[in-house]
Amino acid sequence: MENEKMITFEVNGKLVSLEKKPGEMLADLLRERLGLTGTKIGCNEAECGACTVVIDGEAILSCNFPAEKAHGKQITTIEGLATKKENGNGNGRQGEYTVHPLQDAFIRYGAVQCGFCIPGQIMTSYALLESNPEPSVEEIQYALKDTLCRCAGYPSIIGAVQAASESIRTGNPISDPVVPIARDAGRIVGHSVYRPDSIAKVTGSAIYSDDLHFDGMLHARVKRAMIPAGIVESIDTSAAEALPGVKAVLTAKDLFAEKVHGLVIKDWPVMVGVGEKVRYVGDAIAIVAADTRDIATEAIKLIQVKIKPLPIVNSAVLAHKEDAPQIHESGNLLKHIKVRKGDMDSGFADADVVLEHTFFTNPNDHAFLEPECSIARPLENGRMEIYVGSQIPYADREQVASVLGLEEEQVRIIGQLIGGGFGGKEDIAGQVHAAMLAQKTGQPVKLLFDRQESLIVHPKRHATQIKLKVGAKSDGQLTAVETELYGDTGAYASLGEKVMTRATTHASGPYEIPNVKADCYAMYTNNPPAGAFRGFGVLQSAFAVETMMDMLAEELKVDLIKLREMNALRVGSVTNTGQLLDESVGLLECIEKVKTALYEKAGSDPFKPVFDQNDPNIVRSWGFAVAYKNTGLGGGAPDKAGAEIELLPDGVFEVRSASAELGQGLPTVLQLTAAEELGQGVDQVRVLLSDTDLTPDGGPTTASRQTYVTGNAVRHAAQAMRDLLTAELAERYDVNPEKITFIEGLAQIDRIQVPLADISKTLRADKVEPKVLYTYWAPETKPLGQGGKMHVAFSFAAQAVQVEVNLLSGEVKVPQVITANDVGFAINPLGLQGQIEGGAIMGIGHALTEDFVITDGQVITDRLARYRIPSIHYTPKITSFIVEHPTKDGPFGGKGVGEIVLIPTIPAITNAVYNAVGVRVDSLPVDQEKIRMAKVKQMV
Amino acid sequence: MGSWKEYSVVKTLDEAVHKLSTAIEPVKIIAGGTDLLLEIQQGHQPIVHTLIDVNNIDEMKCLEVRGQRLFIGAAVAVSKITNSPLVKQHALAVSEATGLIGGPQVRNAATIGGNVAHALPAADGMISLVAMDTQAVIYKDKSFVEVPIMSLFKGPGQSTLEKTEILVGFYFNLKQPGxxxxxxxxxxxxxxxxxxxxxxxxxxxxxxxxxxxxxxxxxxxxxxxxxxxxxxxxxxxxxxxxxxxxxxxxxxxxxxxxxxxxxxxxxxxxxxxxxxxxxxxxxxxxxxxxx
Missing domain, CATH: 3.30.390.50 (CO dehydrogenase flavoprotein, C-terminal domain)
Structure with missing residues (x-):
C-alpha cells in the first residue's frame, strides 16, 4: 500500500513528494508549495488556459485538476522548458537561459505583450508540437482554441508556433519575422527590437503581484453588497471575528481619515457603513484578513448584513428623468457636456437630406487575464509598501495615503508587471483595503480578486445611447451634425466625465463640419461604475457616426469612401471643438492605403454581396470605417511626465519613470528613445517603471499618451544626460565638447575611448552623481468650449473589414481586415504590430462576442465563461499599413497608438454586415439571431 | 475550504462500490471532474466530503471492439475518443461531437461518462451517442447491466443512476456497409x-x-x-x-x-x-x- 498521506509525482524532471491537502488543485500546489509561479491563474474556472501544464504529454488545465490526481504522473511546467546555463553569461537576449525554440520564437515574433497568458500559450503549443511536429494553421488554432490572449497577439502566436515547429524539425535557428522599419528610422528608433522583459515572460520567471509571497502574509477578502441599491441597516461581524485564523475584520466605522477614493471626483466609498447608501452590487461592506484565503472566504460568509433595498436606476436615460431616484446627493447628473460650432438651424436648412437614427452600445469588460491583486506590507518605520499592477501608481499612492491618514511619502507603490490593463487598472481595486488591513494587523496582506469579483467590481466601458442627426448636401458635403448622448457611468464617477467628454467631442467623426452641436449626459446609475477602457468613449461614438455615414452614402447614392474623403479632416481643417489642425493629419493617406488594397483584393465594387460559389447560403462583403483619437489628456489638463536617467557604475543607463507597462510596449519605446539619444545600443539601456520611491511621476497610463509624454521626457532627459557627461568630460580631458561623442558602452573623447562604466565610477568618486531628472510638459491645451487647441495631437485610422455571413444561421465571421494607422512615427515597429493586430481582434470581440450583461443592477456576466473574448479562432488575415505624419512635438514625430487601432473595426464590421445581408446593426454586439430573423422577415 | 475533504483513488469497480457505500457523505464519483469541480466551486453543487476517483479502473478506461460492437469506457478522456481511429471508423458523429466539448485542455481531462451522467439535455457527446442507439453499461449489485442510453435521464441535470450504481461504459454497433x-x-x-x-x-x-x-x-x-x-x-x-x-x-x-x-x-x-x-x-x- 502506498503512503496514503503523500502525493508523489515528477515535475520538470524532479521527483517531489508532498503531503496531501484536502481540496487542493494542482495549480495551487505548483504555485504555493513548489514556488512554480510561472503557471498563472487567470480565471480559476477552466476557461482561459493560462494555467495549462503538460501532464504525461497532454495539455491540462491545472486550476481544475485535483493535485491528488497528479500522483504518479510526469508534469512539465513553463519552468521546465528552458534550461539555466551553468556559467550564466550566454548571448545577450537569452542571457542566462537556453530557451526552447517555442520560447525563442515567441520573443522574436513579438507574441509576448503583457505576458500573463504566455506560459499557457507556450505549454499548450509545446504539447501540440510533441504530438504533431508540423501543425497546420487550423491545427494550431484548434489546439489553442481555449488559451486566451486578451492582448490578442494571436497572429504572432501562430507565426511563432510555425517557426518553432520548423526549427525543431530542421534544426535551423529561428529567424526574425519581417517587420518594416519606420519610414524615417533613426539609428535605433524605428527598428524592431525584442522586448526587454520577454525572456522573463517566456520562461515563467516574470513576477506579477500574485506571484509574490512575504513571511507572515495574511490573505484578505471583501464582503460586497451584492444588492444594487439600498441602505445598510446593520452589519454583524461577530461570527467572522470569532472564526479561528481571522486576524482582522474592518468596516466603515474603522475609517478614521479619508472615507472615499476616486480619480477625478472622490465619490467612491472605501466601505459603506450602517445608515449609508449602497449604490451598486460591488460596494464593499467589510474586509477581512486571515491566515489563509480559505479562512478569509469563510469569514466573509459569516458576516451578516441587512440592506433595505431602494429603487434601482438601471439606465442613463432613466437616471435623467426628473422623478428618478437620486443616487448621489448631487443628483444623478455627473456632467452635461456640450460641443457647439456654427449654427444648427442654418446647417440643417442648407442640407438636401437629413437623417436621424439612434444607436446603442453595450458595456464591456476589460477581461485582462490577470485579476486584480494588491499586497500591502507595513514597514517598521511606519511606511506602507503596496505591490500592485497599476496604471497610475502615483494616484494609488495619494488615495491609499489619504485613507490611512499618512503623508503621501509614507506610502510606496511598487508597481509589478501588469497582466493586461486596457484602462481597467486605473481605479483603486484592492490597494486601499489591503493597506487598511496591513495597517491594522501589522502584517503583510494580499488581496487577490477572483474572476467573479473582478467582473463585478471594476469599472466597465460606458453603455451609451447616441442619437445622431446628420444633414448633407446632395453631393455628400456635411452641413450639420447634431448628437445627443446618454452615457451610463454607473455608481461612481471614476473617469466617466473624461470618457464621455471624449465621446462627445469625437461624436461627429473625423470630419470637418461647419455646424455641430453635441450634448452628452453622463449619468450615475446603480450599475457597476464605468470608466476608462481602450477607446475611451470614442469607440462608442465612432460606431454611431460611422454607421450613419454609410446610411448617408446609401441615401445619397454616393460612394461611401468618397463621402468620407470629401469630408475628412485634413491639414487646415477646424475640428468641431474649434481646433485648427496645422499638421500631422494622416487620415486621407490612411483611407487611400486601405482603399487601394481593398480594390486590389475585392475589385472596384467591394461593398456588394458576393455569394459563395459552393454554398449559396454563405455571403461575403466588405465594410469600411475611419476614426480619430486624441493623444494625451488635453482639454486644458496639465499633461506632464517626469523621467530620470542615471549612468550606473556598470556603464548601463537606467531610465526611470512611474509610467506603467500593461503589455503595450512602453519599456521598449523608452529604451529605444534613450539609446538613440545617448548613442547606445539597447543593451546599454535599462528601464525601471512604476515605483513611487525610485521613479518620477509619469502621470496616468491612459489616453494613448505615454509614447508622447513620457517618451518626450526620456528624450529630453537623455539629451540632458549627454550634455552633462559631455560637459564633465570636456573639462576633465580638456577637449572641445564637440570632440566628444558616445558610442556603444564608450565615450569617444577626441582620440581616446573611455568605458562608460569608468566614467560613472570616476564621477561618483568626485561626488558628481551621473543622474538627470527631466519633467516634460506637453504643449498647453484649451478646455472644451474655449476653442483653440484642445489636444496636442490626433491619431487617425481607416479600416476595411470583410465579413462572411451564414444566411441560414445569421452567424458572422471576419476573415480579413485591412488597417492603416497614422501613428506619426513608428518608434517600435514590432510592438506597434502587436498593438495593431491585437486592437483589430479586440474590435472583432466588441462587435461579435463581448456582451457584459447587467439586469436591474445585477451582473449576469459574472464568470469568464459568460463573457466571451475572442479566441485564436477569430484571428483574421490582417493587412496593415503604417502611415507616418509626424507631429512636431512628439518624440521623433510619434503620437498615440494604443486606442486608435480598434476603434474603426467595430463599425467596419457592422457596415459590412449590412452590405452583405441588408441588416442594419444599430446596437452592439451583432446578434446572429436578429440577422437570421430579419432575413426570415424579408423572405415573407 | 476546498471542494472536497477526502480524495480516494480506487482500482476496481468493487472497491468503488464499497467506497460509495462506506465513505463519509456527501460522496461523489469523479473521473475528469471538469464540470463537477467547477459546479462545487461555484456553489451550484454542495461541497462533498469524499471524491472517488475512477480513473484507474481498467474496464472504464477501455476503448475496443468487442464482438460486433465498439465499447467505450466511461472514464475515457473525450480527446481520446475524438482521435480514436476506431471511433472515426464506426461512429464519426461521436468523434465530431466529442471534438467540440469544452476546449482542448478540458477534453484531455473530461470523460464521456461525465458528459452523459451529467444529463444535460444538449451535451454534445451524449447527443451523438443517442443517435448511435447506444447501450449504457452499469455496474450494479456486482454485475454488469445494459440499458438503453435514453433510460439514464430523469430530467435536466438528473440521471437515473442510483447511489451505488456505476456507469462503466457504452456499446454501439460497428458500422455496416451503407x-x-x-x-x-x-x-x-x-x-x-x-x-x-x-x-x-x-x-x-x-x-x-x-x-x-x-x-x-x-x-x-x-x-x-x-x-x-x-x-x-x-x-x-x-x-x-x-x-x-x-x-x-x-x-x-x-x-x-x-x-x-x-x-x-x-x-x-x-x-x-x-x-x-x-x-x-x-x-x-x-x-x-x-x-
Missing part, C-alpha cells in the same frame, strides 16, 4: 459556451433510399429525445430535397424547442433546426457513399 453518422451544432458567440442547438444523425442507406435513420436534437426537452416523427418522414424514402423539406415541416410540427433567456428564442431554434437537419443529413448521406 451506414454513417454525422454531428454538428450552432453556437452563440456571446455568453455561456453551450450550443443553441445541436444535431446528430445516424443513417442506413440502400441505393438512393434512406433505409433507416435516427435523428436527435439537443436541447429539445428536459431529457434527450429522438425526433421520431421526422425519422418516419424520411425512413424508406429516397434522399431527395422534397422529402428533406417535408422532414423540416414535420420537425416544426412535432419537435418542441423552447426559448431560453439570453441564448435563443424558440423561433430561432426552428430556423437552426432546419439548417442543421439538412446539413447533417447531407453530411451523413455523403459518408455512406464512401463505403
Amino acid at each position: 451506414e454513417a453518422s454525422a454531428f454538428d451544432r450552432v453556437m452563440r458567440p456571446q455568453g455561456v459556451a453551450l450550443p443553441i442547438l445541436n444535431n446528430a444523425i445516424w443513417i442506413k442507406r440502400n441505393r438512393n433510399i434512406i433505409e433507416d435513420i435516427r435523428i436527435v436534437f439537443g436541447p429539445s426537452g428536459p431529457v434527450p429525445t429522438r425526433a421520431e416523427r421526422v425519422e418516419e418522414v424520411l425512413k424508406g424514402y429516397a434522399m431527395e430535397q422534397s422529402y428533406i423539406d417535408l422532414a423540416k415541416k414535420t420537425l416544426r410540427e412535432t419537435v418542441k424547442f423552447r426559448t431560453s433567456k439570453m441564448r435563443a428564442t424558440a423561433a430561432y431554434r426552428y430556423e437552426l433546426a432546419d439548417l442543421l437537419l439538412e446539413r447533417v443529413l447531407k453530411k451523413a448521406w455523403e459518408r455512406t457513399e464512401e463505403v
